[in-house]
Amino acid sequence: MARLILFELKKMLSRRVALVANVGVVVFLVAIMALNVVQTKTENARGEIVSGTEAIAQMRADAEEHAGTITAECAAADIAAYQETVFSRIDRDAVTQMTGSAVYDLMFQSFSDEEVYELYNPYWSWLLRPWRISGEEPAQTAVRVTPEMAADWYGAAAGLTQQSLDDGQGGMWEYSDAERAYWTDLRSSVPEPIEYGYSGGWGNVVDCAAFLVFPILAACVTLAPAFSFEYSSGADAVVLATRRGRSTLVAAKVVAGLAYATALFALSAAIIVGASLTFYGADGFGLSIQSMALTSPYPLTAGQAALACVGLMYAACLGFSCLTLALSSRTPSTLTVFLADVALVLLTGLVPSAGVGVLERVLALFPINFANFSVLFSALESYPLGPVVLDLIGTVLLVYAALVLVSTPVAVVSFRRRQVA
Amino acid sequence: MELTLDRLTREFGPKIAVDRVSATLGPGVYGLLGANGAGKTTLMRMVCGVLRPTSGEVRYDGAPVARMGDEYRALLGYLPQDFGYYPEFTALDFMEYMAALKGLGRRDARDRSLALLERVGLGGEERRRIRTFSGGMRQRLGIAQAVLNDPEVLVLDEPTAGLDPKERVRFRNLIAGFARDKIVLLSTHIVSDVEHIADEILVMRAGSVVLSGPPAGLVAEAEGRVWEAVIPAEQAEALEAALTVGNVRHLEGGRALLRYVADEPRVPGSAPAEPTLEDLYLYVFRDGAAGAGSPRAARGSHFKEGRHG
Numbered sequence: 267m268a269r270l271i272l273f274e275l276k277k278m279l280s281r282r283v284a285l286v287a288n289v290g291v292v293v294f295l296v297a298i299m300a301l302n303v304v305q306t307k308t309e310n311a312r313g314e315i316v317s318g319t320e321a322i323a324q325m326r327a328d329a330e331e332h333a334g335t336i337t338a339e340c341a342a343a344d345i346a347a348y349q350e351t352v353f354s355r356i357d358r359d360a361v362t363q364m365t366g367s368a369v370y371d372l373m374f375q376s377f378s379d380e381e382v383y384e385l386y387n388p389y390w391s392w393l394l395r396p397w398r399i400s401g402e403e404p405a406q407t408a409v410r411v412t413p414e415m416a417a418d419w420y421g422a423a424a425g426l427t428q429q430s431l432d433d434g435q436g437g438m439w440e441y442s443d444a445e446r447a448y449w450t451d452l453r454s455s456v457p458e459p460i461e462y463g464y465s466g467g468w469g470n471v472v473d474c475a476a477f478l479v480f481p482i483l484a485a486c487v488t489l490a491p492a493f494s495f496e497y498s499s500g501a502d503a504v505v506l507a508t509r510r511g512r513s514t515l516v517a518a519k520v521v522a523g524l525a526y527a528t529a530l531f532a533l534s535a536a537i538i539v540g541a542s543l544t545f546y547g548a549d550g551f552g553l554s555i556q557s558m559a560l561t562s563p564y565p566l567t568a569g570q571a572a573l574a575c576v577g578l579m580y581a582a583c584l585g586f587s588c589l590t591l592a593l594s595s596r597t598p599s600t601l602t603v604f605l606a607d608v609a610l611v612l613l614t615g616l617v618p619s620a621g622v623g624v625l626e627r628v629l630a631l632f633p634i635n636f637a638n639f640s641v642l643f644s645a646l647e648s649y650p651l652g653p654v655v656l657d658l659i660g661t662v663l664l665v666y667a668a669l670v671l672v673s674t675p676v677a678v679v680s681f682r683r684r685q686v687a
Numbered sequence: 688m689e690l691t692l693d694r695l696t697r698e699f700g701p702k703i704a705v706d707r708v709s710a711t712l713g714p715g716v717y718g719l720l721g722a723n724g725a726g727k728t729t730l731m732r733m734v735c736g737v738l739r740p741t742s743g744e745v746r747y748d749g750a751p752v753a754r755m756g757d758e759y760r761a762l763l764g765y766l767p768q769d770f771g772y773y774p775e776f777t778a779l780d781f782m783e784y785m786a787a788l789k790g791l792g793r794r795d796a797r798d799r800s801l802a803l804l805e806r807v808g809l810g811g812e813e814r815r816r817i818r819t820f821s822g823g824m825r826q827r828l829g830i831a832q833a834v835l836n837d838p839e840v841l842v843l844d845e846p847t848a849g850l851d852p853k854e855r856v857r858f859r860n861l862i863a864g865f866a867r868d869k870i871v872l873l874s875t876h877i878v879s880d881v882e883h884i885a886d887e888i889l890v891m892r893a894g895s896v897v898l899s900g901p902p903a904g905l906v907a908e909a910e911g912r913v914w915e916a917v918i919p920a921e922q923a924e925a926l927e928a929a930l931t932v933g934n935v936r937h938l939e940g941g942r943a944l945l946r947y948v949a950d951e952p953r954v955p956g957s958a959p960a961e962p963t964l965e966d967l968y969l970y971v972f973r974d975g976a977a978g979a980g981s982p983r984a985a986r987g988s989h990f991k992e993g994r995h996g
Contacts, residue, residue, distance in 0.1 A: 269787045273780070280775035500771030504832070507735040507842075508788035509761040515788060686737040686767075687699065687729075 270510070270518035274492075275526055284488040288530060291484040295534055298477055299541035302470070311383040322546055326464045332389035333463035340459075341393060341419035345411055348390055351381075352405045361409050369403040389462070395560045396422030420458055426561045427453040430646050439623035445648045448655040453563035462557045465550025465568035469558055469639075470542040472572050476637035478579040479611055481534035482586050485527040486607035489590040490600045492519055493681055497598035503686045512682045519681070520591060520674055527587040528580075535576050555643060562643045571643060578642070578662050582633040585666030586611060588673035595680035630658055631665050688839055689713055690734070690870050694743035697729050704729040706894035707743065716866050718881025718902075719874035721891035722972050727874040728768050730891070731844045734872065735765045747840070761790060764838030768845040768874075770829040774818035778809055778828055781817060782835065789836040796835075803831040807861065808854075822849035830858065834865050841865065843873040847880050859884050878965040888964070890971055898971060902964055909962035909970050915946050916954040926954065931973040933966055948973060 278284060308321040316324055334340070355376040361369055373382050385405075391398065394407040396419065415422065427449055431441050441449070496502040505511040551569030555562050558571070566574065586607060593603040615634035619626035629635050630647050636658060641647065647658040656664065690712040697705040705726045721727045732738035734745055736752055736759065745752045752759040772781060779800055786796030804813050807827040817825060826849045833841060843862070847855050862871060863884050875881055881888060882902050890898035890905075898905060913933075918926065920943045923935050930953055934946040946960060947953070948970040960966075 269783075269793065273784045273787060276780070277773055277776070280773075496771070499773075500767065500769045501773065502771070503732065503735075503737050503767035504765065504771060504785070504829075505788055506737045507760060507763055507765040507767075508785065509757050509790045509836070510788045511760065513757055684737075685739055686732055 267514055267518055267521075270514060271522045271525070274518050274522035278488050278492065278522065278526060281488075281491065287484040287487040291480045291530070292533065292537070294480060295477060295537045296541075299474065299537055302474060303541065303545045309383070311380045313379050313383075319545060322466065325466055326547060328387050329389070329462075329464035329466070331387065334461075335459045336393075336419075336462050337459045338417065338419050342413065342416040344389075344393055345408070345416040345419070346413065348385070348393070348404075349408050349411070352385060352408060356405070358409055361405055364406075366401055366403045366406065369405055373403075373405065392462075392557075392560060393419075396426055423556070423560055424453050424456075427563045427646070430561065435623065435626070435645070436621075438619070438621050438626060441646075441648070442650050442655075444653060444655050445650055448648060448657070449563055449646055452565070452657075455565045456556060456563065457554070457565060460554040460556045461552065463550055463553050464547070465553045465558060467543040467546035467548050468550055468568040468572040470546045471539050472575045472637075472639045472642075474538050474542060475572075475575045475579055476634060477538060478531070478534055478576070478583070478637065479615075479634045481530050482579070482583045482633060483607065483611050485530055485583060485587050486590045486611065487604060488526065488530075489523050489587055490594055490603040490607065492523055492591055493595040493677065494598050494600045494603060496681075497684070498600070502684055506684060506686065516678045516681045520588075520677060523587055523591050524584065527583055531580055531583045535580070539572075539576065559639065559644050563646070564643055566643075571639075574659060575637060575639075575642060578659065579633055579637055581663055581666040585669035585673075586633075588670045588677070592673035592676040592680070595677040595684075631662055636662055688868075688870060689748055690840055691746040691749075692730075692734065692743070693746060695730065695733055695740050695745065696742045697726075697733060697738065698741045703894050705733065705740075708891075708894075708896050709743075710889065710896065710899065712870050712872065714868050714870055715886035716862065716871040716873065716881075716884050718885030718888045719872060719891060720876065720878065720881065720888055720968060721874070722876055725891040726894040727891055728844055729894075731765075731842050731872065731874060732767075734840075735763060735767075735842050736760060737765075737767075761836065762839040764833040764836060764841040766829045766833040766843045766846050768848065770825065772817045772825060772828070775816060777814050777816055778804060778820070779813040781828065782813075782832060785832040786835050791836065799835055800831075803835060804828075807831045808857065823851060823854050826850055827854070827858075830861065839869055841869055841871045841873075843871070845874055845876075847875060847877060855880065878963075878968050882964040890968070892971060898967075905967055906962050906964055909948065909967040911959060912948050912950060912970055913946070913960045913962040913966045914949060914952050914954070914957040915944060915960040916952075916957040917942050918945050918954060918956075919943075930954075931969050933969050 279288070304318050306321045307315055307317045308324050310316050310324050356372055364372065373385060377385065390404045394404050394411065397411055397415065398407045431446050431449060434440050496505060505515060551567060553568045555564050555566045555568055555571045558568055564571070590603060590607055593606055597603060610632065612634060614629055614632035617629055619629055627647060627649060630641055636642055642658055649656045649661045692708055692710045694707045694709050695705055696703070696707050708730055719727050719730070729738065733740050747755060747759055747762070776784065782800035782804065783796050786800060791799065801813065804810055807830055809824060809827055809831065812824070817828065820828065826846065830846055833843065847858055850858055859880065862873065873881065885902060887900060888902055888905055889896050898908070917938070920937055920941050923943045923945060926932065926945060927935065930947045930949060932945060932947045936944045938944055945954065948966050
C-alpha cells in the first residue's frame, strides 16, 4: 500500500500542469504575503503615511495604547473622558447638525494633528460602536451617549446582536424564533469583560485566508486526472487487470490524493499564517474576538477565530479534493473535472446574492465567500434545519464532511466497477 | 490449469461484439485471429475481467473468475491493445509500479523488472522516461509488465502492433519462452505472428469463433480452395478486385503469377496450390465481412455453414 501511495503521488506530481500549478501557487502566496506586508499603510501622529513594517508597528502602538480589560466601568469612564476631551473645544449641539465630513474638518480646526490622531484611534470608534450609525464620525456618536447609556456598555454591545436580528440582513432574511434564540444565547455566552489590545497577526490571518482558495484550486488541478487519465490513456485496462487494481489501488489513490492535498494546504497555510505572525506579531491570541469586531456574537479569542477560519478552509480543501476524485472517477475528461472545480471554487465568488437570503446562504458555503471575517463571525448567517439551527461554521463543516463522505465512496466504487469498453 | 469460456456474450446497445463464444483452454499458446472489429479485443477484455460479459462467464479451474476477483487477477498477465502508460514514469518506475500492483515484494520487483527489461531488449533504458520511447519500445515494455508476476494466464492483445519485422521475430521467441506451462491467448490480425508459435488457432468473425484447431488442421480446411494461375500482367489489377487474391508476383515477359482462394478455379489455367494459414484466413474473410458487432439477427455464420450453407 505504501509503495502504491508513493507511486500515485509521483504520478500526480510529475505531470507538468500539476507542477506548474503547485509551484505557481506557492510562489504566488509568498509574493502576495510579501506584498501584504509591504503594502500595509497607515498614518502616523504627524500626518505622514508610513508603510510596511513601520505601519504595522504604528498600528500595534495605537492598539496597545488602550490595551487592557474593558470592564463596564472602564468603558463608561473612557467614553466620558472622550466626550470631555472632544466637547471641551467643539460645540456638542453643533455636531449633531453637521455632516460627517464637516465634523472631521472641525476636529482638525479645533485640535492639533497629534490630538486628532489620538481622537481617531480605532479604539474610540470600537468603544462607541454600540450606538454608532453608519457613516457617523465618533464625535457625532459620542454626542448621543449619556452616562447611563455608557454605564450599560455591555448591554448595548449585546444589543448589537438584537439589532442585527431585527434588521434581518437588510431585509434579506427573516430570522425564525429558533434562530433568534440561537444567536441570543451565543451572544450571552461571550465572556466578560472583553480583553482589548493588538491582535494584528491573527486578524491578518483571517483577512488573507481567502487566498487559500488558490491551493484548493491547485489541488483540484493535480487531482483531476487521478482517475480520468487512467481512462483516457487506456492505462485502466492494464491496472484493473492486476491483483490490486480493483482494491488497494483505489485506496492508495484516495489516500495519496488527500495526503497531497493536506500537504499543499499545510504549506500554503504555513506561508499565510507564518508571514502574518512573523510580520504582524503573534501576540493577542487570547484577546476576545469582540476586540476585532464588537458585533461578533462568538465566544472566541482572536487566535481561535483565525485558526477556525483556516480550519474551515482545510475542510473545504478536503471536500473539493474528494469531489474532484469522484468527478475524475466518472469521466475520462480531465478538463471537464477541472472546469467544474473552477466554477465551484472561484466563480461562486462572482455570483451576487441579489438580496435573496437563501442564495446568500448557499453562496456563503463556498470558500471564496466564507473566508471573510464579517461573513464568518459577524453576519449571523444561520441555517434553520427544522428545530435545529446551525451557524455558518457548523454548516460549512457539515457540508464538506458530507462531501467527503459521499464523494470518496463514489470515487472508490466507480473505479472498482469500471468497465473497459 | 484450465480456462473455460462459457457462452461469453457482450452486447453494446443493439450491437453484439462477442456472440456466445465457448472454448476450453489448457496450457498452450492460442492465437486469436480476426479482422479489425471481429470482437477479439472485447473477448480478451472479458477474459481479463476488465469488461463484464452481458451473459456467459469465464471460469478458471471451474471457478467463475468474477467470483475469484483478486485471486484470479493474481494469476493474470495482460497486455491490452493501445497499451496506456504514464508518460513521466521511467521504464523502471512503470515496471515497479506494476509489480506493486501485482503484489510483488520490493526487492523481487526490482530484480524481476530489471531482468525482464533486459530480456525484452530494454536493458540500459530503464531510467528513460516512457514518453521518449518509440512505439516498439513501449510495446516491449508492455510485454515485460504483462509477465512480471509470472502469470498462469497471459493475454496479449495485438502485441506485435508497432513492432518492426526484427522485433516481431524477437517477440515470437519471447512468447515461446514465456509460454511454457501457461495459457497464452494472443490476438492478432497478422497470420504470421501466430502460425509458428500457436498450438491452436481461434478465428473470429462478427463476434463468433468461426473456426478453431491446430494450425496444421486448419490449413487442411483450405485444401482444394487455393489456386495459382499465370496471367497477363495487365489483367492482375482487375482480377485482384474481382477475386480474393493472396499474392501477385510479376514474372518476366509481361506475365504475373496470381494466387487466390475460391471454392472453384475462377481463372483459366488455374492449378491447385499448397494452402497456408494465410490462405485460410483470406478464405474465411473473403467476403470482407466481420464488422464490429452485428445485430443478433445477423450473427456471424460458422465457417462450415458459410461453406456449405
